[in-house]
Amino acid sequence: MFSNEDLHQKIADSLKQLPVYNEPAGLYEPISYTLDQGGKRLRPLLALISTRMFGGNPDKALPAATAIEIFHNFTLLHDDIIDQAPLRRGRDTVYKKWNINTAILSGDTMFAIAFGQLSKSDPEKLPDLMKVFTQTAVEVCEGQQYDIDFEESDQVNISGYINMIRLKTAVLLAASLKIGAIIAGADEEDCEKIYLFGENLGIAFQLQDDLLDAFGDEGVFGKKTGGDIVANKKTYLYLKALKSAGSEDGERLKALYSKRNHNDEEKVAEVLEIFTRNNIKSFTENTILDYYSVAMKNLSEIKLTDEVKAPLLLLAEGMLKRKY
Amino acid sequence: MFSNEDLHQKIADSLKQLPVYNEPAGLYEPISYTLDQGGKRLRPLLALISTRMFGGNPDKALPAATAIEIFHNFTLLHDDIIDQAPLRRGRDTVYKKWNINTAILSGDTMFAIAFGQLSKSDPEKLPDLMKVFTQTAVEVCEGQQYDIDFEESDQVNISGYINMIRLKTAVLLAASLKIGAIIAGADEEDCEKIYLFGENLGIAFQLQDDLLDAFGDEGVFGKKTGGDIVANKKTYLYLKALKSAGSEDGERLKALYSKRNHNDEEKVAEVLEIFTRNNIKSFTENTILDYYSVAMKNLSEIKLTDEVKAPLLLLAEGMLKRKY
Known part of the structure; x- marks a missing residue:
């Protein structure tokens, strides 16, 4: 083994x-x-x-x-x-x-x-x-x-x-798992389940990355946070804030993302304030958990024992449990 | 059929x-x-x-x-x-x-x-x-x-x-033929022969293209001639001229190819003069013929009748017999 x-x-x-x-x-x-x-x-x-x-x-x-x-x-x-x-x-x-x-x-x-x-x-x-x-x-x-x-x-x-x-991001993780399953001779149903597991895990993983980019601990995250905000990246956090915030925060957010040449630090700080005021962090965490839960359901439906699935589960948990 | x-x-x-x-x-x-x-x-x-x-x-x-x-x-x-x-x-x-x-x-x-x-x-x-x-x-x-x-x-x-x-250029023509042969179930030897045929034909084809770029009839060739010379492309013609010309023509050729901002028309005319003075056209034609002959030998060694080979031979002739 x-x-x-x-x-x-x-x-x-x-x-x-x-x-x-x-x-x-x-x-x-x-x-x-x-x-x-x-x-x-x-x-x-x-x-x-x-x-x-x-x-x-x-x-x-x-x-x-x-x-x-x-x-x-x-x-x-x-x-x-x-x-x-x-x-x-x-x-x-x-x-x-x-x-x-x-x-x-x-x-x-x-x-x-x-x-x-x-x-x-x-x-x-x-x-x-x-x-x-x-x-x-x-x-x-x-x-x-x-x-x-x-x-x-x-x-x-x-x-x-x-x-x-x-x-x-997600389909390549999913395909990697499916390719491994095909080579092992898994049946079509299990190949599909492991693909879906990877796809949902991959979406959760990328959303987590978006979250860490905004709210991560730079020492743990390993890179400077706020990069997506500086680059005006329309991540899940931004889109969710636009959708759920009131018109004042929404307009301000759009204004902050529409211009370049902002003072980056001030811009990041203000965007994070808007995110925080509108509970974007916990909205995003919930969405991550939603995708992660579906992934877990996909994995549970594969016709193998929990013991055999344990190493993959551990890896999946490791992918998602990066601290922020 | x-x-x-x-x-x-x-x-x-x-x-x-x-x-x-x-x-x-x-x-x-x-x-x-x-x-x-x-x-x-x-x-x-x-x-x-x-x-x-x-x-x-x-x-x-x-x-x-x-x-x-x-x-x-x-x-x-x-x-x-x-x-x-x-x-x-x-x-x-x-x-x-x-x-x-x-x-x-x-x-x-x-x-x-x-x-x-x-x-x-x-x-x-x-x-x-x-x-x-x-x-x-x-x-x-x-x-x-x-x-x-x-x-x-x-x-x-x-x-x-x-x-x-x-x-x-040549390996893709060769591979195209070999791929066709593999699909038809040709034996390994014939697959190799048809590949070599394509490779040699492809080299002849590209040398012909170089020749036409210098000496082609623009009406027949379909594009402006002299493009390789203007772009200082070190084609077979240029390399052969450097090798076979005397030192005076060689130095002049190098000088013409080393600078930009020449008057293009004058440059092309002078390079063609050097090529002509040193028989580069007939040298190149001979080299094309050499590769074409090897291609024909490769084709002749394939275990099929001439009748069956005729359409491919016709296409090959068509590829090489573009007028200049």
Whole structure:
């Protein structure tokens, strides 16, 4: 029986064995730089844990898990261009360290390498894996496009926002779990349940991230809070405040989000005041709990013992119980 | 028996049935715009012709052929950003008509859709198809990276240049043919031969393109000649001239290619004079013929009758016999 740490190590080893240290260096150096950055490897870990949970051999899921991690990092690489993000995990992003063209092309190559890894999976499972993987890839792109669209739009509502984070974040977590289940030979019903579990958990996870960005303890959260507010991001908190606050707070919030060149600190402080006055923190916590509860229900319906489900449950709890 | 025109129509129909007319419009409009542009559909046609030649049903190759065409158009979309190309087939490129972010993300989505199409192929063939497709995708990216590198480098030699065009152009033509052969159930040896045929034909095709860019008849060639010279592209013609010309012509050529802000017309005229004085046109024609001859040898070694090979041979001749 492999521990979660064993699985994490397997992923790290698999990424180290990739054929990405070749010529031309201008293409492969940014790829190595990206994949060497570490990180939690949450998505491949979910795939391996899912395979193990459904009684499969995690080694058989390693190519697909590796594919998922490479794909995820490819999306970050291109997203960083689009979002003009200078830093990721404390280091220069690829487009900053090199340039936009390098980031485009290295990302494309990572996408191709991801599919190359996926194709090393059990041939009998490959058609199903491809179906999940390609649909998810398309949906992640759709999520990113909605995120871009929402920046310019004043028509964003809460359900649209939830759909955006579902596509941009949750479906890849869900697909990771489903891919692990397919490889273990889980039946279709369980594959669907574990997908829904991941999707609902993923939405809760992203809402939690939004909440921490506003109300997190910077020491624990690991990055400066208020970033979404400074960037005028129409997160769940903002949309909920617009919907539930009175017209005075609502108008003030819109005004604060419509202009740039505010004094950032004052702006964050005032927005947080409006959020607090309108109980946005507890509204958001309740919504997170709603999605988390549905996820728990999805997990409970899977035809396995609680004992076998325990490691995944622990990981899910860990994902959500970040302090703020 | 399907004619080439039938096959062309099948490709057009397949592209029209793609699920790319969805929301978000910001993502899918550029994809429809790109795929609606027409073009020769050379690569998917090669795949279908190959399947037919090896006795398979072209309909079975249609998902893979569609995948190839979408992939090819995705690479063009990202290449146009990298090359800052404002026009393609007489229309604004996606990054010009929309913006760089849209072009990145729509391209990524096309890449995912391409794999989605490929995965509709016969499940038994899918692992082999994936192997060819992903390796080819990586190689095309490598080719584009070498092309970028060569712009800045003064160390480019002829064999490096041939390798670059092999990766950037030839391997996708080769892979298209091999994918068609795999789907028809051709044996491994024939799959390899048809690949080599495509690779050598592809190199000849690109060298021909270089030649036409310098010496083509603008009316027949369909675009303004001299573009490579104005852009200081280190094509086969330039590299061959540097190698075979005396030091005086060589130094002058380097000087002409090192500066911008030349009078373009005068520069093109002087470069063509140097090319002509050093027989570069006939050197290039001979090299094209060399690659074409190897391609013909590859084709001749395939275990099929000449009659069955005739349509592919005709297409290959058509690709090379563009007048200049």
